[in-house]
Amino acid sequence: MTGLTFRKREEPAERLDLSTLTPSRLAGMAEREIVALPVGTSRMGLRVGDVFDVIMGDAATICFEGGSHRFDRIGEAMEAGEIVVEGDAGVRLGRMLAGGQISVSGSVGAHAGSAMSGGVIRISGDAGERLGGPLAGEMMGLKGGTITVGGDAGARAGDRMRRGVIFVKGAAGEDLASRMIAGTIVVGGMAAATPGRLMKRGTLFLCGGAERFAPTFVDNGPADLLILKIMADAFAKGEVGEVPFHGAPMRRLGGDTAVLGLGEVFLPL
Structure with a gap:
């Protein structure tokens, strides 16, 4: 049996x-119940049936045929199953994701993977600001799981990150890993200004280098460590896939000494 499909009719007039x-919320629901679910965010009162043609199937796999930057909060608090978005997605994709996987063929808005604790998010295009970061007033961002981005990431990706892995194949915006508590971030391209600002612990692999660092980072010189090869091999065999470092010696920086200072940044020699 194929998955449950939502086929976009046309671009919605408001954010949804x-x-x-x-999957868990739609399991066992009849088509008439699904099309009646409210999705609008204004007084227009839009429902699923106003925006999508619904093709019934196994709700363990949900497909959105035709994405939009107005499709917000896809996969929020999902615990199991799979969601596939053919196109773009809006803000808060996979927020509080606990399990399962979400795949997006296009780009996504801000706060993708916010407060995520498990599962996998794969974004083929770009990600907006604060990828894996907390909302205002929250103390922790990403708490587990894996996020991969095929393009670039916006400012402050990994803000207050607690654990888990973020892999950005392209470039990263300013203040990557700001206030990072722990976890691992790999960036294939250039990281903009001051990555790791106020990071306490955690590991950054900036394979394309960085624009500049805060003066509170300490240059530890070349690091030829076996753990670099072990990590690269582990990533290649897991959800992250091949990463742009292969266990070769890298330059290591320690910091941010303005706070706890137990974080580490690896750069190409």
């Missing part, structure tokens, strides 16, 4: 809250 369209 699609947080109710997850």
